[in-house]
Amino acid sequence: MTLATLSDVLQPALRGNYAVGGLVTLGWEDMRAFTMAAESLGAPVILQAGPSCRAHTPLPVLGAMFRHLAESVSVPVVAHLDHGYTYEDCQQALDAGFTSLMFDGSRRPLAQNIDETVRIAEMAHGAGISCEGEIGFVGYSGGEGSAGTDPDEAARFARETGVDAMAISVGNVHLQQEREGGLDEARIRAIEAVTDVPLVIHGGSGVPLAQRRALATGSKVCKFNIGTELRMAFGAALRAAVNADQARFDRVQILQDTHESLFTAACQVISAFGAPDLRR
Ligand SMILES: [Zn+2]
Numbered sequence: 001m002t003l004a005t006l007s008d009v010l011q012p013a014l015r016g017n018y019a020v021g022g023l024v025t026l027g028w029e030d031m032r033a034f035t036m037a038a039e040s041l042g043a044p045v046i047l048q049a050g051p052s053c054r055a056h057t058p059l060p061v062l063g064a065m066f067r068h069l070a071e072s073v074s075v076p077v078v079a080h081l082d083h084g085y086t087y088e089d090c091q092q093a094l095d096a097g098f099t100s101l102m103f104d105g106s107r108r109p110l111a112q113n114i115d116e117t118v119r120i121a122e123m124a125h126g127a128g129i130s131c132e133g134e135i136g137f138v139g140y141s142g143g144e145g146s147a148g149t150d151p152d153e154a155a156r157f158a159r160e161t162g163v164d165a166m167a168i169s170v171g172n173v174h175l176q177q178e179r180e181g182g183l184d185e186a187r188i189r190a191i192e193a194v195t196d197v198p199l200v201i202h203g204g205s206g207v208p209l210a211q212r213r214a215l216a217t218g219s220k221v222c223k224f225n226i227g228t229e230l231r232m233a234f235g236a237a238l239r240a241a242v243n244a245d246q247a248r249f250d251r252v253q254i255l256q257d258t259h260e261s262l263f264t265a266a267c268q269v270i271s272a273f274g275a276p277d278l279r280r
Pocket of ligand 1: 083138174202203225
């Protein structure tokens, strides 16, 4: 049993100068491949259930799947709710066995975001699990624009909410299909100068690999959320598997052919974060 909280994996990452992947899952095939990739590298992993995952599969099912996977490996596995938008979202995830709750109050005014995040952090900590909050707003490729995180607001948010991890907006954008953006490192330095809370980069797929590695090993950024890049790997593998044999119709057979690609993509993502092999 290696089920872990977000704090269990991010505090060692902060002290040891590496980061942990918050890998966006959409179903059994990807969460299993990601967990096997982490196990093969001896690295911790954060399995994330975001809004579209929850719209497809009920939270209690996802919680049981994450916990089952955690029991099957020796590396720490975090069962993480990504972008909970309400107290009820977070309560349901807690009840479903999740060990980390991300509350996204980033569309609210600062004071309201702080007040609501405090309630979630208290609920999480009362149950012995972790809470991630977001300050500033991380926008969406082709959609809502970002609002960069103000360092003073970040310091206040961290101090007043008691979150275990803080998602920041520093040039990162959700759903980016190209790794061309790059992050505002000066803003990251200004934020990490005023807080010791581990920092989180959402929209990690849009960050060049070299910058992920540099920040993972040389800043307080301890978690990168990676979704789009892994979903693209799965989509390409699925398309190839379907097209490879026009007569094949069995879903399990088709999905089996996506495993190797997903596993390899996840290994590439995780290994760029610089975590030491925990098995050594
Ligand atoms: Zn996000």
